């Protein structure tokens with residue numbers, strides 16, 4: 001089957017099993033630099049320990065596999081890329097164009113990265129975008145379980161160096177150059193399955209899983225490309241968790257921004273039990289009337305989304321210095337969408353919160369300044 005796509009205080013929220021420790025050598029050599037990590041909530045409102053640990057196990061698995069994938073890639077890199085240079089340059093160029101058109105701010109951010117890294121991020125971006133388009137792009141009406149199954153087989157082929165088209169080839173080459181793990185990619189496809197099966201989320205627990213699938217995975221996919229700063233002394237696990245939180249924060253923000261639009265597609269991503277706590281139901285979402293109860297509900301939702309961005313901040317400064325800027329840009333920008341919802345007096349039923357071009361551009365120097373800050377040493 002062919003798929004056509006038109007592209008037109010710790011305690012931590014991850015299961016900690018006690019606390020995360022710095023390697024002993026780090027603690028002794030850098031004792032004087034150690035500062036206490038900011039206080040973090042034990043959990044998030046609406047999340048049980050079980051819900052957290054389901055995702056945490058996935059993060060742990062990716063981190064565990066990371067070390068052996070890393071050595072494998074180093075070994076493989078002694079060989080030449082299996083693609084012709086002109087072909088693969090062309091493939092990345094196509095990815096660059098798509099990223100530049102569909103994700104202008106991300107794209108701008110990637111320009112400060114090394115050539116190899118930016119190409120890899122473009123290739124990952126394009127694969128994610130195409131995956132998302134399967135379920136809510138122009139050809140979404142052709143979506144079926146078989147389509148997603150075929151897409152997953154195609155993913156396996158990409159990871160085994162048998163790309164189906166040029167855009168896939170760019171990702172195949174990226175897999176050859178960076179220690180990417182297939183699991184987050186598979187999980188994103190699982191998120192798309194979930195999206196086709198479900199249009200309501202009973203609790204934040206359920207929503208958190210969905211957010212992991214479609215966005216937390218992006219964080220896990222991209223850390224091996226972004227790279228961890230050599231001077232960073234926090235564990236890889238902490239950094240992967242921060243990446244997960246950034247993805248979750250982004251997705252929660254997307255959801256809060258798009259409540260009105262999603263309702264038009266019959267979809268309500270807001271946790272039903274939390275709506276009920278404010279005396280609200282789906283009907284209130286569909287009525288498109290912004291009431292005081294709605295505003296109060298939204299305030300709580302925004303607080304939770306922000307808390308994920310706050311947790312992600314720590315990790316952003318642990319990334320390799322060339323990669324920090326785009327990550328900080330995306331973090332600051334997405335947070336501004338939450339500000340924009342507030343500025344709209346919480347009307348996300350009839351209005352789309354929007355960050356204007358000037359505000360967007362102003363975030364870039366701010367993000368750049370944040371990106372200059374060296375990784376700090378947290379002891380947890």
Ligand SMILES: CC(C)=CCC/C(C)=C/CC/C(C)=C/CC/C(C)=C/[C@@H]1[C@@H](COP(=O)(O)OP(=O)(O)O)[C@]1(C)CC/C=C(\C)CC/C=C(\C)CCC=C(C)C
Nearest residue numbers: 124125128129132215218219242243247250315316326330
């Ligand atoms: C340590 C640390 C903080 C590391 C940073 C790790 C990192 C780079 C995390 C990135 C997280 C991120 C950008 C997540 C994207 C979340 C997102 C917007 C998901 C969207 C899902 C579907 O939602 P929906 O259908 O409601 O949305 P639309 O209305 O369709 O927009 C997605 C659309 C899934 C597909 C995801 C993408 C297309 C984004 C992929 C982005 C990248 C690969 C770029 C990440 C790189 C940079 C430079 C930040």
Ligand SMILES: [Mn+2]
Nearest residue numbers: 132133136137
């Ligand atoms: Mn989408």
